[in-house]
Amino acid sequence: xxxxxxxxxxxxxxxxxxxxxxxxxxxxxxxxxxxxxxxxxxxxxxxxxxxxxxxxxxxxxxxxxxxxxxxxxxxxxxxxxxxxxxxxxxxxxxxxxxxxxxxxxxxxxxxxxxxxxxxxxxxxxxxxxxxxxxxxxxxxxxxxxxxxxxxxxxxxxxxxxxxxxxxxxxxxxxxxxxxxxxxxxxxxxxxxxxxxxxxxxxxxxxxxxxxxxxxxxxxxxxxxxxxxxxxxxxxxxxxxxxxxxxxxxxxxxxxxxxxxxxxxxxxxxxxxxxxxxxxxxxxxxxxxxxxxxxxxxxxxxxxxxxxxxxxxxxxxxxxxxxxxxxxxxxxxxxxxxxxxxxxxxxxxxxxxxxxxxxxxxxxxxxxxxxxxxxxxxxxxxxxxxxxxxxxxxxxxxxxxxxxxxxxxx
Amino acid sequence: xxxxxxxxxxxxxxxxxxxxxxxxxxxxxxxxxxxxxxxxxxxxxxxxxxxxxxxxxxxxxxxxxxxxxxxxxxxxxxxxxxxxxxxxxxxxxxxxxxxxxxxxxxxxxxxxxxxxxxxxxxxxxxxxxxxxxxxxxxxxxxxxxxxxxxxxxxxxxxxxxxxxxxxxxxxxxxxxxxxxxxxxxxxxxxxxxxxxxxxxxxxxxxxxxxxxxxxxxxxxxxxxxxxxxxxxxxxxxxxxxxxxxxxxxxxxxxxxx
Ligand SMILES: Nc1ncnc2c1ncn2[C@@H]1O[C@H](COP(=O)(O)OP(=O)(O)OP(=O)(O)O)[C@@H](O)[C@H]1O
Ligand SMILES: [Mg+2]
Numbered sequence: 276x277x278x279x280x281x282x283x284x285x286x287x288x289x290x291x292x293x294x295x296x297x298x299x300x301x302x303x304x305x306x307x308x309x310x311x312x313x314x315x316x317x318x319x320x321x322x323x324x325x326x327x328x329x330x331x332x333x334x335x336x337x338x339x340x341x342x343x344x345x346x347x348x349x350x351x352x353x354x355x356x357x358x359x360x361x362x363x364x365x366x367x368x369x370x371x372x373x374x375x376x377x378x379x380x381x382x383x384x385x386x387x388x389x390x391x392x393x394x395x396x397x398x399x400x401x402x403x404x405x406x407x408x409x410x411x412x413x414x415x416x417x418x419x420x421x422x423x424x425x426x427x428x429x430x431x432x433x434x435x436x437x438x439x440x441x442x443x444x445x446x447x448x449x450x451x452x453x454x455x456x457x458x459x460x461x462x463x464x465x466x467x468x469x470x471x472x473x474x475x476x477x478x479x480x481x482x483x484x485x486x487x488x489x490x491x492x493x494x495x496x497x498x499x500x501x502x503x504x505x506x507x508x509x510x511x512x513x514x515x516x517x518x519x520x521x522x523x524x525x526x527x528x529x530x531x532x533x534x535x536x537x538x539x540x541x542x543x544x545x546x547x548x549x550x551x552x553x554x555x556x557x558x559x560x561x562x563x564x565x566x567x568x569x570x571x572x573x574x575x576x577x578x579x580x581x582x583x584x585x586x587x588x589x590x591x592x593x594x595x596x597x598x599x600x601x602x603x604x605x606x607x608x609x610x611x612x613x614x615x616x617x618x619x620x621x622x623x624x625x626x627x628x629x630x631x632x633x634x635x636x637x638x639x640x641x642x643x644x645x646x647x648x649x650x651x652x653x654x655x656x657x658x659x660x661x662x663x664x665x666x667x668x669x670x671x672x673x674x675x676x677x678x679x680x681x682x683x684x
Numbered sequence: 685x686x687x688x689x690x691x692x693x694x695x696x697x698x699x700x701x702x703x704x705x706x707x708x709x710x711x712x713x714x715x716x717x718x719x720x721x722x723x724x725x726x727x728x729x730x731x732x733x734x735x736x737x738x739x740x741x742x743x744x745x746x747x748x749x750x751x752x753x754x755x756x757x758x759x760x761x762x763x764x765x766x767x768x769x770x771x772x773x774x775x776x777x778x779x780x781x782x783x784x785x786x787x788x789x790x791x792x793x794x795x796x797x798x799x800x801x802x803x804x805x806x807x808x809x810x811x812x813x814x815x816x817x818x819x820x821x822x823x824x825x826x827x828x829x830x831x832x833x834x835x836x837x838x839x840x841x842x843x844x845x846x847x848x849x850x851x852x853x854x855x856x857x858x859x860x861x862x863x864x865x866x867x868x869x870x871x872x873x874x875x876x877x878x879x880x881x882x883x884x885x886x887x888x889x890x891x892x893x894x895x896x897x898x899x900x901x902x903x904x905x906x907x908x909x910x911x912x913x914x915x916x917x918x919x920x921x922x923x924x925x926x927x928x929x930x931x932x933x934x935x936x937x938x939x940x941x
């Protein structure tokens with residue numbers, strides 16, 4: 276699609292509300308007018324920023340990673356591929372688009388630019404973000420880490436990420452997004468497009484930690500080709516103003532696979548509307564959408580899951596489970612299944628329950644106090660069926676539960 | 685003499701959901717002694733133990749519970765557990781996602797890691813070998829890595845409860861039917877564990893049971909029989925065979941008649 280055509284479609288969707296989530300007046304924010312600057316190295320990070328990045332699983336020492344991408348607001352960034360990572364590329368999206376003509380075919384391909392006003396706005400303003408590519412056959416064993424930090428008040432961080440795992444490659448990405456808790460009113464628009472080619476394997480782990488005045492509207496989609504595998508784990512652990520996201524994965528060729536895991540730990544008066552859609556479009560494609568929601572304080576969580584079977588010989592599984600820790604919190608699990616082809620096997624399970632009084636008493640009778648017992652039950656609930664969480668993510672989840680329990684009681 | 689008394693209930697009255705279950709019970713438990721609390725089904729044995737443990741649905745409407753001569757009615761379950769009261773549940777609830785071995789490491793000082801600052805639940809315990817030996821001794825090594833009470837068989841549940849309660853090193857333990865559903869071999873294992881404790885004369889054992897084997901093997905010091913939420917008989921070991929022969933109805937009719 277030529278780029279002026281994209282702009283045209285973006286313009287046409289400028290006022291188009293999102294299907295889900297509260298509406299945000301996009302005129303209330305300042306958009307970046309300049310191109311971001313280079314950060315020389317991670318040594319320039321302040322101590323505060325260093326801690327903030329670690330809270331979302333980032334490792335400033337870069338010990339066990341293959342590359343690092345970091346960005347502050349829309350202002351400055353760092354893209355650093357560590358020594359001898361043959362076949363790995365990490366750079367800001369705008370630079371990559373200048374470097375590679377073909378990349379324009381991947382821009383707004385998985386995600387449609389006219390999806391809603393947020394995608395439209397993202398296209399119409401200056402954006403940055405990362406481009407990450409593993410070339411054909413490259414097995415990049417150590418993860419690429421990325422961290423997007425938003426520190427300015429009244430402003431918008433607008434990123435457009437493109438990830439390509441070429442044929443037969445292996446790529447792992449761990450990404451964190453964070454705002455310091457003192458940031459007043461801000462908006463994060465994040466478009467992410469993932470392309471998993473034949474026999475490639477891409478894992479993507481994302482941790483979010485926002486401030487209570489941040490609205491977040493990520494828009495992401497993935498296209499998986501023949502025998503490719505996409506595994507996404509997402510955790511949001513902090514309060515925020517609102518988030519609405521509904522990532523979509525299309526399994527377009529035979530043997531394609533995707534598992535989407537999400538953990539929402541809701542607190543304060545935050546509103547979370549988080550989903551996942553899996554579209555099974557070719558024989559032998561299969562996948563799972565698994566979510567665990569924990570609601571504390573007065574938060575509101577909507578957990579959506581959507582499976583669409585467009586081809587026979589497909590299998591999809593949906594699990595939306597919620598645990599209420601407070602009487603004033605709400606969880607709504609919304610499972611959707613649509614089989615449009617014979618031989619598409621779709622199943623789901625949805626449960627929402629309170630922490631059991633009997634379980635609490637039992638654990639307390641073994642000497643745990645009420646907070647400890649509650650967090651143990653929550654931890655167990657999260658652990659259930661969200662296998663192989665990266666240790667950093669597991670630790671962030673533990674810390675969030677611990678902190679919230681200690682804070683609230 | 686009173687110095688020996690660890691725990692006592694005085695005219696203890698308890699209701700659940702507004703229904704009276706215990707109607708004024710006076711019991712004393714002395715340090716290092718072994719007690720059998722017996723009685724027909726639904727007589728209030730489990731209720732008594734759970735009330736002493738402090739479970740919130742068991743509301744004390746009258747009387748008192750004294751531990752070391754101090755009332756504990758105002759103490760939470762946690763506080764009671766920490767002061768040395770333990771209860772092995774008759775039907776423990778399932779806790780998903782929490783492994784039995786991790787849990788025991790977490791709650792039992794003996795198995796706790798010295799460097800657990802990084803491991804919230806003691807997950808990377810280096811000291812698990814001792815723990816596993818103890819699992820082995822109770823014949824439940826296979827449960828170590830399973831979720832707490834998730835799909836445990838009847839006999840496994842009993843031994844897992846016993847193991848947890850033992851490792852807490854309590855001053856008094858209420859064992860709610862520790863012998864029900866056990867096969868002959870497991871019964872011997874449980875009997876031996878309890879006998880070892882009895883022989884140290886430090887821990888007070890209160891055993892709720894419907895079978896004579898463990899009670900006789902341990903040579904209980906005292907037998908309390910409850911009926912309809914009241915203490916109706918105090919006796920000793922010698923009553924147990926008679927009780928088995930006659931059944932509660934006839935036994936109590938003849939004794940209290
Ligand atoms: N949580 C509860 N809710 C309602 N009723 C209860 C509850 N706990 C106990 N009861 C009732 O109190 C009475 C005594 O029960 P309890 O469990 O103490 O009996 P028990 O002597 O332990 O019997 P068993 O030998 O069958 O275990 C029963 O009628 C029981 O139904
Ligand atoms: Mg009972």
